[in-house]
Amino acid sequence: LTTFKWLWRLTYLSALGAIGAVIYAVYEDRNPQPQVQPDPTKKTLVVLGTGWGSVSLLKKLDTENYNVVVISPRNYFLFTPLLPSCTTGLIEHRSIMEPVRSIFQHRKAAVKFYEAEASSVDPDRKVVIITDNSEIQGDTSQTEIPYDMLVVGVGAENATFGIPGVRENSCFLKEIGDAQLIRKKIMDCVETAAFKGQTEEEIKRLLHMVVVGGGPTGVEFAGELQDFFEQDIKRLVPEIADRCKVTLIEALPNVLPSFSRQLIEYTENTFKEEKIDVLTKTMVKNVSDKTVEAVATRPDGTKETITIPYGLLVWATGNAVRPIVKDLISKIAAQKDSRRGLAVNEYLVVQGTRDIWAVGDCAVAGYAPTAQVAAQEGNFLARLFNNMAKTEALEARIHELSSSLNLKPGTNSADAAREIEECERKLRRIKDIKPFHYTHQGSLAYIGSEKAVADVSWWNGNIASHGSMTYLFWRSAYLSMCFSTRNRLLVSIDWLKSKMFGRDISRE
Ligand code: FAD
Ligand code: NAI
CATH class of the missing domain: 3.50.50.100 (FAD/NAD(P)-binding domain)
Incomplete structure (x- = not known):
């Protein structure tokens, strides 16, 4: 009972502390x-x-x-x-x-x-x-x-490698405008597919969402999209939901090349379970308004050109x-x-x-x-x-004190000499700035269905973790890293809102 009482008190105090911190942050922001x-x-x-x-x-x-x-x-x-x-x-x-x-x-x-x-x-x-x-x-x-x-x-900016048709026909995912455009287009594809009299073939094309690039951007987007179909489209547009399909195309033999082997396998297996198609060793060569053309390398090393119809194409092949x-x-x-x-x-x-x-x-x-x-x-x-800036200020002060010592010998010279010594000591410490050294804290990625993968640096090694607990870690890590208290509050409210009422599918 005593332990329970203490736990309760601790929770109560932490909640009070958190509320206090938010109030203080809001006050500071406004004043x-x-x-x-x-x-x-x-x-x-x-x-x-x-x-x-x-x-x-x-x-x-x-x-x-x-x-x-x-x-x-x-x-x-x-x-x-x-x-x-x-x-x-x-x-x-x-x-x-x-x-x-x-x-x-x-x-x-x-x-x-x-x-x-x-x-x-x-x-x-x-x-x-x-x-x-x-x-x-x-x-x-x-x-x-x-x-x-x-x-x-x-x-x-977004890399397209000069592949014809990419700029004209696909969406990127780098800026806010890109995310807004994708959100609009997903729902346009869904509503158009639900239009009376649409042929089966056209419904399938419109609801085929193709993501090119199996780096973290492509993987996270594919995961979010499949969640959306599972959690909201199935409920709100059930008549076409079973035709919604996400395909991820990657030129290399696996997705997430910068993550550890174990996490790559976990991601690919999770995608398989979630029915996200992953086409590895497949390089997109050409894009038209309704299809992508890609060259796939088969296990025996032979190459085959495939044409994939799509409704929405998201291009995430890295930086230029x-x-x-x-x-x-x-x-x-x-x-x-x-x-x-x-x-x-x-x-x-x-x-x-x-x-x-x-x-x-x-x-x-x-x-x-x-x-x-x-x-x-x-x-x-x-x-x-x-x-x-401090160095310049100290050097200027030393110069000033030295000149005054030379001009008026005897006047406060002991004080000035002491101050010069102090400035020089500070200067030595400040000037001793080490070169830039990067400390890698780990890599995190959300892969959909409330699962995440994490390669976290620990001492001199690395811990690979995945699954639902890692997803909670992913959420809390990114929430704490948000820029401001305002951002943290808004993101928390959005998560809660989506959990309670589902995502807002209205198309602006
Ligand atoms: P940016 O953050 O891109 O900022 C560039 C700035 O320059 C912008 O303000 C832009 O408007 C401005 N600018 C552009 N052109 C000009 C110009 N001509 N003159 C003046 N200003 C200009 N990294 C992680 O470590 N973890 C993650 O989880 C992660 N997730 C990501 C998810 C997505 C979808 C994307 C796209 C990237 C993600 N990254 C992540 C990578 C990370 O966002 C970038 O590495 C990071 O933004 C680079 O910072 P930056 O300051 O160099 O450039
Ligand atoms: P990326 O460069 O990491 O991955 C792009 C992928 O596209 C590569 O695997 C490449 O093989 C593939 N590709 C290129 N051309 C292709 C083609 N024609 N056909 C098929 N596949 C093709 O790019 P991404 O994912 O945009 O990431 C950019 C940077 O931002 C990276 O450094 C990444 O680590 C970082 N980032 C990190 C995140 C995280 O930590 N959660 C999330 C998103 C980005």
């Missing part, structure tokens, strides 16, 4: 401290992008040390790990978006933000040319932004370099061999430059293009820039 205005005598730090790399940097940067200017066509941060859940309406898209202006209002000094695309960088003149490509344009839609220091965190990055590469002699992004050194400085850094998917630092890497790189740059 930001007054901000220092930018100081034109300080260096201008221009940051391109508002994704994982750039926002992690901006979150930890002491903005009062620089004039910070942020440029991005997206005025929000997107929590990409939960993007596949938005394609079926399990989570509403705004729940995983955080406006950057509300992030910046909590920084000590004001941050200037321009919603625009950086269209080119001139490293000789140290300017970025920015273009407003939004729907509404004013008198000026292109201008130059000078910089002293530049951070490129523009991410990557953005035009702005290609443009910058072409302007830096030391980058002439860079193919996958900007080659950076161990301090993330773009090779061949002194004042340009790169983070995330657009930087080639020897790591996988993941949010985890981008976030750690952003945090590292924040520490580096904070230290650089």
Whole structure:
């Protein structure tokens, strides 16, 4: 009984603590401290992008040390790990978006933000040319932004490998707009298939959802889609539900190539049980408005061309370099061999430059293009820039004290000498910043039917886990990683709402 009492008290106190934390977070969010205005005598730090790399940097940067200017066509941060859940309406898209202006209002000094695309960088003149490509344009839609220091965190675009018909006929899954389009198209296919008089062949085509690319994006999306058919379409559109089919096409011999063998097998078996067709060793070569053409390698090594009709095609074959990055590469002699992004050194400085850094998917630092890497790189740059600012301030102070010692010998010289010594001690400690080192915490992926797979780093090894408990771990890990208390609350409500009432299948 006593144990039970203590457990109850502990639960009660934790619940009170959680409510208190939420109230405090809301209060803090609504009452930001007054901000220092930018100081034109300080260096201008221009940051391109508002994704994982750039926002992690901006979150930890002491903005009062620089004039910070942020440029991005997206005025929000997107929590990409939960993007596949938005394609079926399990989570509403705004729940995983955080406006950057509300992030910046909590920084000590004001941050200037321009919603625009950086269209080119001139490293000789140290300017970025920015273009407003939004729907509404004013008198000026292109201008130059000078910089002293530049951070490129523009991410990557979708790889299509020049395969004909991909751009015209398929949906990608990288941005909020992509998820919204997929959500609309799924329901369009379902409603069109349910139209009176539709032929059996056409119903089958319309309800065949093909996903190309068996990396984590393709696998998570295929899992979410099958859940949607099982949990909601079966209940709401029963007359056609048995014809809904998901097929995942992968060029390599297995899906999830970056996960351990055991988890690959578990995923493929789970997909088999869930009736998701997995076509491995199958490479898509051509796409038309209603079919994909692929070359499949049979077990005996022979190749066969197959044509697969589809209603919805989602293309998830990884990353390609953005035009702005290609443009910058072409302007830096030391980058002439860079193919996958900007080659950076161990301090993330773009090779061949002194004042340009790169983070995330657009930087080639020897790591996988993941949010985890981008976030750690952003945090590292924040520490580096904070230290650089402190170093400059200390060096200026030492210079000032040394000059005063030389000018007025005897006056307070002992105090000044002591302060110089103290500054030099601090300087030695600050200057000793180690190169960037990535710590891999593990890989997680949702595979549908309330199951997940996880390769978690443990000491010097790796623990592979899968199943329903891993799914709970996946949910709690991503909930805690959401950007803000607001995001956490909205995502929790969405999960609860979908559990209670099902997903909202209305097509906007
Ligand atoms: P991004 O986050 O893509 O941000 C790039 C920013 O640059 C954006 O704000 C964009 O608008 C802006 N930009 C683009 N062009 C320009 C320009 N010309 N000028 C200025 N700004 C520009 N990784 C994980 O570790 N775990 C996961 O679970 C996971 N899940 C994912 C799920 C999906 C569906 C996807 C697509 C990716 C997922 N990733 C995950 C990968 C992760 O999202 C990326 O590695 C990460 O977003 C890279 O961060 P970034 O800052 O380099 O780029
Ligand atoms: P990816 O590069 O990981 O996988 C793309 C897959 O498409 C590859 O396996 C490739 O063999 C296949 N492919 C390429 N061309 C093809 C063709 N013509 N026909 C058939 N298959 C073809 O890309 P993805 O999944 O978009 O991931 C990008 C990055 O984001 C990765 O680094 C990934 O780790 C990360 N990410 C991580 C997630 C997680 O940890 N849960 C979720 C989503 C992405």
